[in-house]
Amino acid sequence: MPVFKLCFKILKKNMFLMTMYIVIFIVVSIIMAFASANEQKNLSSFTQEKRNIVFITEDSSPLVEGLKQELGKIANFVDIPDQTEALQDALYFRVVTYVLRIPRGFTEAFMRGEDVQVEKTVAPASYGNLYIDLTVDKYLNTARLYVNQLENLSLESLVERLRQDLSQSTVTELGRVHNNTGSNAYLKYYYNYLPYSLINILIFGMAELAIVFNNSDLRKRNACSPLSSKSMNLQYMLANVVFALLSWFITVAVCFALNFKKSLNMSTVYYMLNFFVFAICAATMSFMLGNLVNRGAITAVSNVVSLGLSFISGVFVPQEFIGSYVLKVASFTPTYWYVYTNDRIAELTQFDFEKFKYVLPGMLIQLCFALAFFSVAMVIAKKKRLS
């Protein structure tokens, strides 16, 4: 199979750059997958990791003490001097994510039933802050009930009652088939980041092959070889398919190598299947693009396409955080459906045929994309050959 061999010789020649890209992408994916999985875990478990906060009070009273104790259940207090620059630094470097300030005369005004507020300064986009907000609001609202209803309640007994009330909590039970998203988040994120690397690698390799084979002199030379054009095309196709399979295999293997234990379950099989479908799609897309670009434009195209698709369709930023109009645009891309299916797989708790139907539509849509890309690629290739 001379053509097949030639293809791999060409790929081998570009091995160094490709390996460099693969290594960079995979390292980035891994760090991001681990980091996001950790974040997700903190976000989703009922037992919140304690946040670091600064508690500054210009008012001292049992009520403020009580609030501090209540906050102590969900937060660590960090001592930072009450100076703008110092607090700014602490928030900037995320030493703390929340600064709570109780203004002077707070308790007195509160007990008189006046409208008073405590002040907060937060580092943006730290979701755990929500729990601090909730706790403060709950504490003060409950206190307000007592203050308005019972006129001669002493501060001490108010605080004592609040302590008792707020120590109650709901009994939570995990259902029979419970799915621990925390531990599986790693898998989901790893697979979510993969399209970025895969698209890059595939466009890079396939464009390289297409450019060599589209060279008209070379084509003329090949046309007079004793090899039938059918066999030549088949070998060329086969090389592309093998290359795509290899890329798929390497990325999946890395996932296993990194975290063998967590990868051994049914959802991995689903993720792998979905990623396989996506690989078909990405391969046909790269094949199409490879026939369109010239050598100088390969890196530009592969970067723009991979980053563009990744950004708008939820590879880098989870889909729930992306604006709805962007997602509408994104639904015209295969990556959107890949991530969509992954998110659905992450929700699965059982893996029977019923459940498979739940994730099937996303995969079928990706296959349709693949078919469309392939047909366009064929038309382009034909046109190029005739010109």
Next chain:
Amino acid sequence: MFAHIFRYRLKCLLRDRETIFWTLVFPLILAVLFNMAFSNLNKVEGFSPIDIAVVDNRQYQEDQYFKMTLKEVSQGDDRLFNLVVVSEDEANKLLNENSIAGYIVVEDSVKLVVNQTGIEQSIIKSFLDNYIQTLSAVNSILTLNPAGGQELFNELGNRYQYIREVPIAKAEPNNILLYFYSLIAMACLYGSFFGMREINDTQPNITPLAARINTAPVHKLKLFIYSMSASILIHITEIFILLLFLRFVINVDFGTRTVYVILTAIVGSVVGNAFGAFISATVKKDENLKIGISICVSMVGSFLSGMMYQNMKYIVAKKMPLLSYLNPVNLLTDAFYCLYYYDSLEKYALNMSILLIFILAFCSGIYLMVRRRKYASI
């Protein structure tokens, strides 16, 4: 002489479409993508109601107050829950099908059953916790003051907002800005493509153009400085276009100190160019490797400064503070953010001085390596 070389160098560089793409078009495309992906991060998106079920048993039917509370939060457009009242078996089935996030059973106390822990489940639990805690408060108030019944229930509906957010300085902290700032920093470092080309074009063993230029009776250092200034001029212009685009099309806030922002952009561009030239002078192998190294450094640098994953910046600052001062992308990002965020210029000055040290180091490196290079035969 200067005018001549400078003019032709400008023409020559402007016709290099590939470099123009990477240094100008690519950052612009990324800016648009960032805007699409991140525009919603800081906003609170329309909250969609959570699907839950409550088990229809005797205790639930008897607990009028709980029933009422649940009904209240499951009504209207801004409702918290989509509620269904079903039997326990049905609730289990719904839960296993993922049609609901969890279900509530009223027994001696209120119980929540879920299959997984997630944001939705945490919200349900917070709601229920709040309910039983308030209930406990109501009970203890009623034992002390049995007369206050009606008034108390009326008051339960009013919740006061006890927290007010105050910015610590004039600028509000804003994480999305960091993405855009690190994008500018990356674009600055992409200036290395220009710097790299300048060195390549003085090395006769790399390009035929350099071979031709080397035969010209012009002082090589002067020649290099002249053409380098053309490169830097083009790159600074590109960075300005990017800044203008970010400021006026995407509405990125740069704070009020415009002059310093411009100064930072200029220094950033020079760092990028000097870096590229330095790499090009150090690596004597082929061009691909040079490009590879410079992309690698700027990408890894951008990654470490939080362009792809924001928390990376804080991880580096916490675990390896030295690295954050050795990473030019991070220094530039911080310089922009300092201008926006801090009132004093102390931190900004620190970042800028390190950048200037980088420029000095690169330039002296280039000088030492490139000077008096001789080519016996090519």
